[in-house]
Amino acid sequence: YTLVTQLSDDRLWMMRYHCDRWGDQNQMSIAVLSNRTKDQVRSILVDEYACNDSLLTLEVVRSNEYPTSDYPVNMLRNLALKNVV
Numbered sequence: 001y002t003l004v005t006q007l008s009d010d011r012l013w014m015m016r017y018h019c020d021r022w023g024d025q026n027q028m029s030i031a032v033l034s035n036r037t038k039d040q041v042r043s044i045l046v047d048e049y050a051c052n053d054s055l056l057t058l059e060v061v062r063s064n065e066y067p068t069s070d071y072p073v074n075m076l077r078n079l080a081l082k083n084v085v
Contacts, residue, residue: 002027002084006076009034009063012044019051029057029083031076035064057083 003022007014009032022028028051032041038060045051045058059079066072 002029004029004077004080004084006031006033006073006080008032008071009036012041015045015051016049019045019049024052024055027055027057027084028052029080031059031061031080033061033063033066033072033076035062036060059083 003018003026005018005028007030012032012034015030018028030045034041036044038058041060042053042056042058045056046053057080059076061072061076061079
């Protein structure tokens with residue numbers, strides 16, 4: 001199985017619980033709307049939230065490219081889906 005999800009930077013904290021529940025046996029494909037770099041987001045997911053780096057596929061879209069009222073849910077979902085192996 002593969003967990004596919006999208007979220008904004010202010011919801012990144014929820015991934016702690018997804019990583020805990022999803023375990024270290026399953027793939028995760030995540031798209032994040034953030035002004036952090038991909039390495040920064042990956043570091044948070046792996047170092048702080050204990051996601052399995054070898055099973056994690058990550059896409060980061062710069063949030064400053066979108067007005068605060070426009071959350072690109074379809075684009076983020078599609079980015080996460082395209083990385084499912």
